[in-house]
Amino acid sequence: MLSLLWLIIALPLAGAAVLLLAGAPPLRRLGADKWGHYLGSATVGVSFLLAVGAFFALKDRSDRHYEDQLWSFIPVGDLQVDIGLLFDPLSAVFVLLITGVGFLIHVYSIGYMADDPGRRRFFGYLNLFVAAMLVLVLGNNFVSLYAGWEGVGLASYLLIAFWYDRPSAATAAKKAFIMNRVGDVGLAIAIFVLFAQLGTITYDGVFSNVDDLSSVTITVVALLLLLGACGKSGQFPLQAWLPDAMAGPTPVSALIHAATMVTAGVYLIARANPIFSASETAQLVVCIIGAITLMIGCIIGCAKDDMKQVLAYSTVSQIGYMFLAVGLGGPAYALGIAHLLAHGFFKAGLFLGAGSVMHGMKDQGDIRRFGGLAKYMPITAVTFGLGYLAIIGLPPLSGFFTKDPIIEHAFDRPGWTGWVFGGAALLGAGLTAFYMTRLMVLVFFGKKRWTDDIKHPHESPAVMWWPMVVLAVGSVSAGYLFYRGDALSDWLAPVLGEPHEAATHKIEPGVLTATVIGVVVVAALFAAALFWRGTALQEQPVRSPFVIAARRNLYADAFNEAVLEKPGLWLTRILVYFDSRGIDGMVNGLAATVGGTSSRLRRLQTGFVRSYALTMLFGAVAVVAALVAAGWR
Amino acid sequence: MLNTVTLAADIKAPSMNYEALAPMLIVFGAGCASVLVEAFAPRAARHIVQTVLTLVALIAGFVALLFVDRDGLKTAADAIAIDTTGLFLQGTILVLGLVSVLLIAERSLTPGGEFVAHAAVAPGSTDDKKLTASVYSQTEVFPLTLFAIAGMMLFVTANDLLVMFVALEVFSLPLYLLCGLARRRRLLSQEAALKYFLLGAFASAFFLYGVALMYGYAGAVDFASIHNAVQADRGDETLLLMGLAMLIIGLLFKAGLAPFHSWTPDVYQGAPTPVTAFMSACTKIAAFGGILRLLYVGFGELKDDWRPLLIGVAILTMLVGSILAVTQQDLKRLLAYSSIANAGFLLTGALAMNKEGVSSTLFYLVAYGFTTLGAFAVVMLVRDADGEATHLKRWAGLGRRSPIIAAVMTFFMLAFAGIPLTSGFTSKFAVFSAALAGDAVSPVIVGVIASMILAFPYLRLVVLMYVTEPGESGADVHVPGAFTSAALTLGVVATLLLGVAPQPLLDLAEQASQFVR
Numbered sequence A: 001m002l003s004l005l006w007l008i009i010a011l012p013l014a015g016a017a018v019l020l021l022a023g024a025p026p027l028r029r030l031g032a033d034k035w036g037h038y039l040g041s042a043t044v045g046v047s048f049l050l051a052v053g054a055f056f057a058l059k060d061r062s063d064r065h066y067e068d069q070l071w072s073f074i075p076v077g078d079l080q081v082d083i084g085l086l087f088d089p090l091s092a093v094f095v096l097l098i099t100g101v102g103f104l105i106h107v108y109s110i111g112y113m114a115d116d117p118g119r120r121r122f123f124g125y126l127n128l129f130v131a132a133m134l135v136l137v138l139g140n141n142f143v144s145l146y147a148g149w150e151g152v153g154l155a156s157y158l159l160i161a162f163w164y165d166r167p168s169a170a171t172a173a174k175k176a177f178i179m180n181r182v183g184d185v186g187l188a189i190a191i192f193v194l195f196a197q198l199g200t201i202t203y204d205g206v207f208s209n210v211d212d213l214s215s216v217t218i219t220v221v222a223l224l225l226l227l228g229a230c231g232k233s234g235q236f237p238l239q240a241w242l243p244d245a246m247a248g249p250t251p252v253s254a255l256i257h258a259a260t261m262v263t264a265g266v267y268l269i270a271r272a273n274p275i276f277s278a279s280e281t282a283q284l285v286v287c288i289i290g291a292i293t294l295m296i297g298c299i300i301g302c303a304k305d306d307m308k309q310v311l312a313y314s315t316v317s318q319i320g321y322m323f324l325a326v327g328l329g330g331p332a333y334a335l336g337i338a339h340l341l342a343h344g345f346f347k348a349g350l351f352l353g354a355g356s357v358m359h360g361m362k363d364q365g366d367i368r369r370f371g372g373l374a375k376y377m378p379i380t381a382v383t384f385g386l387g388y389l390a391i392i393g394l395p396p397l398s399g400f401f402t403k404d405p406i407i408e409h410a411f412d413r414p415g416w417t418g419w420v421f422g423g424a425a426l427l428g429a430g431l432t433a434f435y436m437t438r439l440m441v442l443v444f445f446g447k448k449r450w451t452d453d454i455k456h457p458h459e460s461p462a463v464m465w466w467p468m469v470v471l472a473v474g475s476v477s478a479g480y481l482f483y484r485g486d487a488l489s490d491w492l493a494p495v496l497g498e499p500h501e502a503a504t505h506k507i508e509p510g511v512l513t514a515t516v517i518g519v520v521v522v523a524a525l526f527a528a529a530l531f532w533r534g535t536a537l538q539e540q541p542v543r544s545p546f547v548i549a550a551r552r553n554l555y556a557d558a559f560n561e562a563v564l565e566k567p568g569l570w571l572t573r574i575l576v577y578f579d580s581r582g583i584d585g586m587v588n589g590l591a592a593t594v595g596g597t598s599s600r601l602r603r604l605q606t607g608f609v610r611s612y613a614l615t616m617l618f619g620a621v622a623v624v625a626a627l628v629a630a631g632w633r
Numbered sequence B: 001m002l003n004t005v006t007l008a009a010d011i012k013a014p015s016m017n018y019e020a021l022a023p024m025l026i027v028f029g030a031g032c033a034s035v036l037v038e039a040f041a042p043r044a045a046r047h048i049v050q051t052v053l054t055l056v057a058l059i060a061g062f063v064a065l066l067f068v069d070r071d072g073l074k075t076a077a078d079a080i081a082i083d084t085t086g087l088f089l090q091g092t093i094l095v096l097g098l099v100s101v102l103l104i105a106e107r108s109l110t111p112g113g114e115f116v117a118h119a120a121v122a123p124g125s126t127d128d129k130k131l132t133a134s135v136y137s138q139t140e141v142f143p144l145t146l147f148a149i150a151g152m153m154l155f156v157t158a159n160d161l162l163v164m165f166v167a168l169e170v171f172s173l174p175l176y177l178l179c180g181l182a183r184r185r186r187l188l189s190q191e192a193a194l195k196y197f198l199l200g201a202f203a204s205a206f207f208l209y210g211v212a213l214m215y216g217y218a219g220a221v222d223f224a225s226i227h228n229a230v231q232a233d234r235g236d237e238t239l240l241l242m243g244l245a246m247l248i249i250g251l252l253f254k255a256g257l258a259p260f261h262s263w264t265p266d267v268y269q270g271a272p273t274p275v276t277a278f279m280s281a282c283t284k285i286a287a288f289g290g291i292l293r294l295l296y297v298g299f300g301e302l303k304d305d306w307r308p309l310l311i312g313v314a315i316l317t318m319l320v321g322s323i324l325a326v327t328q329q330d331l332k333r334l335l336a337y338s339s340i341a342n343a344g345f346l347l348t349g350a351l352a353m354n355k356e357g358v359s360s361t362l363f364y365l366v367a368y369g370f371t372t373l374g375a376f377a378v379v380m381l382v383r384d385a386d387g388e389a390t391h392l393k394r395w396a397g398l399g400r401r402s403p404i405i406a407a408v409m410t411f412f413m414l415a416f417a418g419i420p421l422t423s424g425f426t427s428k429f430a431v432f433s434a435a436l437a438g439d440a441v442s443p444v445i446v447g448v449i450a451s452m453i454l455a456f457p458y459l460r461l462v463v464l465m466y467v468t469e470p471g472e473s474g475a476d477v478h479v480p481g482a483f484t485s486a487a488l489t490l491g492v493v494a495t496l497l498l499g500v501a502p503q504p505l506l507d508l509a510e511q512a513s514q515f516v517r
Helices: A001-023 A025-030 A034-059 A089-112 A119-138 A144-161 A167-198 A203-207 A215-232 A241-247 A250-259 A261-271 A273-277 A280-303 A308-326 A331-358 A379-390 A396-413 A414-444 A463-494 A509-531 A545-551 A555-604 A609-632 B004-010 B018-040 B043-066 B084-105 B126-133 B141-157 B161-179 B188-220 B221-234 B236-253 B263-270 B273-300 B300-326 B331-350 B355-381 B401-415 B422-439 B440-468 B482-500 B503-513
Strands: A066-076 A079-088 B073-075 B080-081 B382-384
Touching: A001 A034, A001 A066, A001 A079, A001 A119, A001 B236, A025 A034, A034 A089, A034 B126, A066 A089, A066 A555, A079 A119, A079 A144, A089 A119, A089 A250, A089 A261, A089 A331, A089 A463, A089 B422, A119 A144, A119 A167, A119 A250, A119 A261, A144 A215, A144 A241, A144 A250, A144 A261, A167 A203, A167 A215, A167 A414, A167 B084, A167 B482, A203 A273, A215 A273, A215 A308, A215 B503, A241 A250, A241 A308, A250 A261, A250 A308, A250 A331, A250 A414, A250 A555, A250 B355, A261 A273, A261 B080, A273 A280, A273 A308, A280 A414, A280 A545, A280 A555, A308 A331, A308 A396, A308 A414, A308 B126, A331 A379, A331 A463, A331 A545, A379 A396, A379 A414, A379 A463, A379 B331, A396 A414, A396 A463, A396 A509, A396 B236, A414 A509, A545 A555, A545 B331, A555 B080, A555 B440, A609 B188, A609 B236, A609 B273, A609 B300, B018 B043, B018 B073, B018 B080, B018 B084, B043 B141, B043 B440, B073 B126, B073 B300, B080 B084, B080 B141, B084 B141, B084 B273, B084 B355, B084 B503, B141 B188, B141 B273, B161 B188, B161 B236, B188 B221, B188 B263, B221 B300, B221 B440, B236 B273, B236 B300, B236 B331, B263 B273, B263 B331, B273 B355, B300 B331, B300 B440, B331 B355, B331 B422, B331 B440, B355 B401, B355 B482, B401 B482, B422 B440, B422 B482
Parallel strands: none
Antiparallel strands: A066 A079, B073 B080
16 A cells, blocks of 8 residues: 555646646647546545555554655765655645545535636646645655645645736735745755755655754754745744735635645644754744744734634634644644644634635625624534634634643743743633634624625535535544544654653643633633624724734734835845846847857858868868977977 | 789688678668669659668668677778777667658658759759659659768778778768759759869868878878877877878868868758758768767877867867857758857867767767757748748748747757757767866867857747747748658657656767777
């Protein structure tokens, strides 16, 4: 079964190739618009089955580690890059998540995109994304990871701009691509440094030789990797692209910008845990980034009125939790992965629910104009509700079993930093409960506040709601199944190290759990009380600078504009000036010189055989003279 | 009586290794048979009979080549050296010759094919007007081509200077004739043939004079004796160097290297395009086969003397070829200057004087041969009422009217420019790295600069085809017939394959870089 591992990647890749090529004029006859979505879903479905098979095969291996060298990719001097696959507990978890959730979202998209003329292209891009994401998590070296990293970046760009005739989508896609570039440069330089220092870029080679690196190098590499992770995962200070990315179709938001791609940063840090564990500074920075981001996400999430925007900021904040967890290190690595998995289920479910609501409400997303939809969309309401309960972390749903221990470990971090991180995580849990309750109540309960054009909202077709049901079941059970008896920590132990409990707790676990639940329930009830009777239909003027800041995304865009874009523009202008005056002048001058020489030399080519013969004679004299002169020397 | 016996004993027939000579003998024999076909076959049947005969002979020759012993041997009184390098070159000539014959035999583009019906009719006369419409063609092109190919095969395995000279003439004379056989623009074609003949004779005279001087120096004309004489340092060194200079001049002319290149553009432009293709692929192989053997086998000891000279020649050739290509308006002339520059690149590899030098030059010859054949095949397709439309202006907007042909031509241009994933990149990389390993840095630097300059004319054609608005005078693209399609396909596949997976051929060339002396 494990020898078929390459098929897991190859199937969606082939699907993408077929679906995208089928749009070429000579191949239109195949009529791929009619069956493309089935093919696209089937490739991912079969990949999922293969992944399940591979998972059980891996379970039977005592070392839980399988590597397969496929072929040599770049054999140049000392740089030996082989294309190889690594299937270990960590990649297994990701492969199952990507193909499983990916398959459900493919199926959902069959219904969601039914009326879109570009459905075949959409499924082609989705397949491309799945293939790239699988390359990212299945490679056994940093270059494979980088290739997949760029591949998912491309797929994300294509899918955000799927409706490229909408200026907002085109802009959002460019924004995502450019901000990711910043992070990608960090990742690339980290790989360069690793190769320069260690002469290898395989995980095996790098991680077994981390001790040879100086502590400064380790910290530098770790921070560069972190920069890459921040870009891809929408973490501070590179978080501004993720909410804009919601301009893409909702299934894309669910799959790429909630469940899988944006968690690649967490994967990177977990995968590179030997590097991060070797640098206290880097771990501290990861924690700080995670804590800041989770607060940013929560605060802005409270101020947003668009359903997908709220969910987007909640994604930012939940990934912040994951970063915080992997930054804490040790046993918390597994917690980060557990939260990632649980989040993959409930956030995908929430987004699909949002898509279902918008599908029934003529593509509106403003939660102030919803209300009372639970009666009209019961399945959506129930599945969305289960996802909601999971994200705010109420027992016995998955979010509780993953988020609560993260808060616990944050408090357990030695020194005063533990109080800061723990406090932020606890406050974040409260805020999450607040804004998610606001969303839930405004959309599904209370009075109707619909716009006039909506008469009969309807439940989505079966092909859309049953993936939501599956995801809802996952949201309920996932965290519990994985966390019970430390099953996931044990499973991941070969990669992330043996789990061991901290000997002492700052706060008694029982007390802390009760506190968390208490904060969550109070915040949720407060929000429910505040919004049960509805809300203003328009944005209200406020004086509080806090609210204004939250409405403006905490000035992240203004910050980017002032600090990066404006100086960047000036720099470009200066460079263009020098380029056109200095460099172009030189290049054009050179070209003119060559052209002029050419025109002048052409005149020697008279067409007269006598002048050719004369040239030959001169040449002959020169050759003889040169040789004889060389002999006399 | 006694005297006669002694004499008879002295003139012993040299032992011939027929197995090793079989490839050449097959092609020569087919050439003779082809002459008989001209004499006896009815006119209507000649073209098909000749085509089949020629193709079968070339394939048979290649098959026979596969069975030749590869240990390296000398035969025919040591006048012919069948070594791996020679076999590789012979095989390359046969394969690329075969592709050229496909183009020569093509008749679907214009009635009667690219060759004139009666070469003897004076251009411009009243009879001449009928010729254009005639469905016949001068099928002597086939025996001429066969003799040229056989002569080239002999040339690259010649182990003494006299045989080399004879072989040079055997393959040159048919080429002079072939150049004058164009169906359209006959005056231009005949002018090209005459120019080529006059200048070729001039160069041959240099070569022959070199042979004489060399005999004066070493008392023998075979490479082994010359090598021994040089090693023992006996005889007059001025004689030796003068002789070597003359020999080199003769070969530089055939290879189209500066300053003996001036015939190339005129001849390439005037000759029928299939013949131009044949010359740019196969003549180049033969000429460089001769240069390699002369330099490595005969005069390797003197490399300190001739290397500065040839480095200068290579630099001059690359610069002249690339700079003059920039302002060309006619596609065939452009390709001619490109072939001059490429000869410079080839010489850069050849003068490395190491094993990689030989193998990279061999590889380059194969790669360049396929690409240039393909490019000329595309030239044959773009036509108007007067035949091929070779002026660059006529190619404007071709990408819109025939995207596939434009794409194929673009691919060849990228290969010429040396873009990775095409054979052009691999082969340039190979010769440059060989030259660097052989401490010849200056031609490599100039080579890279020349490649950059050359990218301009190549890409200008691409821009013309895709970006420029087609003028009123746009030419039509004819649907290629089976032969041209086959040649084009081979050109594209080889150019791509040698760019993506060059290792097998590089390995083969590596094994083939073994001379016998």
